[in-house]
Amino acid sequence: MNMTSIQNDFEAVIGLEVHAQLATDSKIFCGCRARLLGGHGGESVADVAVNLNTCPVCSGHPGALPVLNRKAVEFAIMAGLATHCRINPRSVFARKSYFYPDLPKGYQISQYDQPICEAGWLEISTSATPKKIRIDRIHMEEDAGKNIHLSGFSVVNLNRAGVPLIEIVSAPDMRTAEEAGAYLRALHGVVTYLGICDGNMQEGNFRCDANVSVMPKGAKEFGTRAEIKNVNSFRFIEKAIEFEIRRQIEVLRAGGRVVQETRGYDSARNVTVSLRTKEEAQDYRYFPDPDLIPLRIEDSWVVSIQSMIPELPAQKFARFISEFGLSQYDADVLIASKTVAEFYEECVGILRVAYPDPFDLRAASKAAANWTTGELMRLLNEEGRELSASKIRSEHIADLVRLTQSRVVSSTGAKQALGVAWKTGESIETIVEREGLRQVSDTGALEVSIDKIIAGFPAQVAEYKAGKEKIIGFLVGQVMKQSGGKANPSLVQELLKKKLS
């Protein structure tokens, strides 16, 4: 029996818990820096010399007390609003107790039974129809420090301790690894578009735990779940879930029982491995933190935060399709990153000046989308570079569109120009002039070479005249060849037809 038919008998149930590091300047309960150089691609606080970015509060000195960072609350509210959550007018910080060297107070300040946001949803679109994934809750908490194990001893670095996090907990609404991946991407899009999280999974400021269980198809009751901890890329989370679903199905098919446990993902071997079982699970002894008063949020504050929410990926996606006539594919690729989407809109902005006619602009915008999602993405992917780190600016793409639309440069020539700009960053116009990529549109010069071709290929000319019009393509090709590719092909065709008529 093959895997697909086995899987057809079972259904997976997946819920995700995402930790997003809030991009505030200071930590959640003290004045220490939460990030340096303003974030985005900047040095992370973890890079500061060990334990220099600490104070009595975040290093858990006796007598020090937490004071809540208002900006962190604002960011959490933004996350809640953008995911259609209810913003609770009263929420409570609780202590989650466990012992670990990187946890300075012996408890983490988190939220437990009264989180800041509840009952939202996020829409995802996989190959099937759009689907709403419910979000149970979003709560605020502080990050722990980091243990660094050296030979023979360990060091605790508390630079990261107290950095604000939100934990976004989905309902168990996903059924496939693909849906989980789509949800994770959608959520990543929301928090990065909001600007409340830098979203770098490798640096750990967007982390994901997945709860996975399987049950016989159509069953009412969920199976026993395993939790996969801290997977640090979109690709790996899907692979980890896929593996875990297969593993659990195999266990059930073999007559076994799935054990409730925490598992880790080994990306090198593409397997999940058991870390600890439920029997070893900790009792966190949650209780309201008496050092912090309940967080009260006025309606007026929520309203003013609502007005700060920018256009989100889903809205941008819809607008790109309706306003610019893009394909779903192009729109999807463009909105996947806020930087790319903004880059693209800058291109359109430039083109708007060149094409006052809305019809022309729409065509130019589509062309700009093609250049961005096609050639540009190919170059970025080939070299594994971020758009912000490349030499290509929105002007480059706008010029490529303009010069190809006006037939000054052929599409082959334009690709060549982009290739040069990728390396040098020079303007497209400069490159076109220097590399001689301008198409020949001088009718006098073209007529000379057309006459030569007509003379050189009498048989084909005869066929054309006999009514076989397709042969004109061959003749155009010959003229192009003679011009070294610089001739404007549609002009060549026009002139040929005139001469042969």
Added chain:
Amino acid sequence: MDADKLETIRAIHDSFDKKQTSVVEVTRYFLDSIKKNGGKSGLNAFLTVCENRVLAKAEAADQILSAEGKVPRDRLPLFGIPLGIKDNLTMDGVRTTCGSKMLDNYVAPYTATCVQRLESAGALCLGKLNMDEFAMGGSNENSAYGPVQHPTQPERVPGGSSGGSAAAVRAGLCVAALGTDTGGSIRLPASYCGIVGLKPTYGRVSRYGLVAFASSLDQVGPMARTVEDAAILLDVMSGHDPRDSTSATVSKGAYREALGKAPETQAEWSGIRIGVPKEYFVGGLSAEVQKSIQSSLRWFESKGARVIPISLPHTEYAVAVYYLIAVSEASSNLARFDGIRYGVRPAEAENADDLAAFYRKVRGHFGPEVKRRIILGTFALSSGYSEAYYRRACQVRRLIKQDFVTAFEKVDFIAGPVSPTTAFKIGERISDPLQMYLNDIFTIPANLAGLPAISIPSGTEAPDSLPIGFHLIAPPFQEERLLSLAHAFEKRGAAR
């Protein structure tokens, strides 16, 4: 030097003004007294003396004095006043042990807000005062540095947990001191030692820099020889602190000024209603204490105040509720003492096989009472039990609070004993923690309800003249009225 000129802030300031003494002289006098009587061979009240630090500040103060010619009272109300600080309040660069071996080598990197405010007002901090380990105890026998002796009866306890503070103030080792009160830890030792001890409203004084025992109950307060000195200290250290989210934004009072508004005429007195809860006069209350309280109440009546019997029906649950909430919070507050970042890390912990063994070896250095409370608190918060213990206790706490709200609709103050007995003998009760816990029965309710309460000396018990304290409780943030009434009571001897 004339010792009785050094008893109060007013007296010391007068001698500065009259050039009878200098700040350095006064400071040296107190440092000498501590050397003679404050250390291990004496009362064992001081754990750390900051001699160089305080003398440097005293010299600077003398320069101000010679430049200005008199004490700048308005700007520096505590100018040149030597104080003692309970050792659970941090001072930058000064050892802070909390009476625990766990913090034997801990030097705090910052100063508690209340201490910083005192120093900014000119106070001179002589050093750190002994206490029950992490403020857990009512006799000061739980200090890892040995018990504090009662200032007049060396075989007896001074009360706790601010026992070092009470003994030092009474014995003249400092003019006044800071204590902290979680379940009576200011008022009980004040009562046993015959001084004034005020626990302000929860949130009146910042807790920033107070090493937490039970965060929702802890409050810093003054311990002094007179109500006036307590009021001056409160003036300086109270008020909102942005570093403590639980510190009140209610504007602070003018406490010393309020003392001038103490009732005097019959008409003024007749407007004062003092409630006496029947639940505070039950079995266990010693006859001598009861007699003293009754006689104090009669004095108030003789002035024209109305003494009204009231009921606080949930009082019987207060001790149980307190010992669930306090130990729960303590189990969490004390989790940070793990030997990783600061504090004592014994050699055997360095060789621990794993993390669990490391923690066992480090945290084994808590004293028996602290361990007992951590274990109780961990249990009360654990899954499956927290509903029945911690959460239930929080619910009953609200009922106890409500008792006071209801009572304060009919009366302005509530009066009663501070403790069922006077100071007992060292070692007498150490083997019976339950008896020890019940000793807090009259002080705990004010902590659970967050109310201001004061202990004022009201008499003594024969044959050893052991002091008895009179307990007054007021509605939230009514420290001005509480202190002015206490001030009137304090002056009764002089008027008689």
